[in-house]
Amino acid sequence: MTGQKGHATAERARWKQDPDAVRADILRIATSEFARAGLDGARMDEIAARTRTSKRMIYYYFGDKAGLYRAVLEQAYRDMRLGEEELNLDDLPADAALRRLLEYSFDHHMRNTDFIRLVMNENMHNGEYLELSDEIRRLNASAIERVESIYARGCAEGVFRAGLSPMHLHWFISGLSFFNSSNRATFALIFGDALFAPDGQEALRGEIVEMIMRYVAAPG
Numbered sequence: 001m002t003g004q005k006g007h008a009t010a011e012r013a014r015w016k017q018d019p020d021a022v023r024a025d026i027l028r029i030a031t032s033e034f035a036r037a038g039l040d041g042a043r044m045d046e047i048a049a050r051t052r053t054s055k056r057m058i059y060y061y062f063g064d065k066a067g068l069y070r071a072v073l074e075q076a077y078r079d080m081r082l083g084e085e086e087l088n089l090d091d092l093p094a095d096a097a098l099r100r101l102l103e104y105s106f107d108h109h110m111r112n113t114d115f116i117r118l119v120m121n122e123n124m125h126n127g128e129y130l131e132l133s134d135e136i137r138r139l140n141a142s143a144i145e146r147v148e149s150i151y152a153r154g155c156a157e158g159v160f161r162a163g164l165s166p167m168h169l170h171w172f173i174s175g176l177s178f179f180n181s182s183n184r185a186t187f188a189l190i191f192g193d194a195l196f197a198p199d200g201q202e203a204l205r206g207e208i209v210e211m212i213m214r215y216v217a218a219p220g
Contacts, residue, residue, distance in 0.1 A: 019061075022052070022061070023061050025051050025052050026053060026058055026061060026062070027071060027075050029047050029051045030042075030068050030069075030072050031072050031114050031118070033047050034069055034118060035114035035115075035117040035118050038121045039065075039066075039069050039121060039125065039129075042065070042069075044058065044065055047068075066129065069129060070129050070133055073118060073122060073130060073133065073136060074139075076114070076115045076119075077136050077139045078135075078139055079115075081139045081143060083104065083108060084101065084142075084143065084146060087100050087101065089101060089146065090149070093153075093157065093159075094151075094154030094156075094157050094159055094160065095157075095159045095160075095213065097150045097153075098150050098213065098216065099209055099213060101146070101147075101150065101173070102209045103209060105173050105177045106176075106177045106180065106205045106208060106209070107205070108177070109177040110177075110181055110201060113181055116178065116182050120182060143170060144166060144167060144170055147166045147169055147170045148166040151169060151216070154216065159218055160216045160217065160218055161216065161218045169212075169216065172212060172215070176208050180201075184196055
């Protein structure tokens, strides 16, 4: 028993020597807790109990509960934007790039329900904590710049019609993808859950992509 305790202590000491891993572990657990209970309902004691570190270390890295929550929001948006960067959209023709971005957006929102809940919770706080983060503004500015770039290339290539707003286009992409996850429970209870079975999601994904592609397409 003493040996096991000593091993656990040694393992904890080695873990503390890797601050990036400690920080990532805290953010992972905190993301789950904030998504489940919201900012007001989440408890630091619960987060600390589920991590491989202490409550004191959480405060050391993030300052307080609000600081941890803001860091969770930043990481959630960072993960999404990094995923977009990895699509290598600049290497594709504009129509293929937009199609890939649409598919990625739908898939990311469908698979990352914690992200959806975090955004919904932040809207309940009127964006108060998001507004405090220069990092989130920077990350989301890159999302608009990406759509602007694809749209400009598409117009130059003659495949997209002129006169559209990249900001509006980003809103359409985000809105359709977000609603699919944010309203899943209520939509399924009212209308049935066939749309959220694998076949239903695959069909909806294709239809949303086709809808946006037809919207931006040049005449003829």
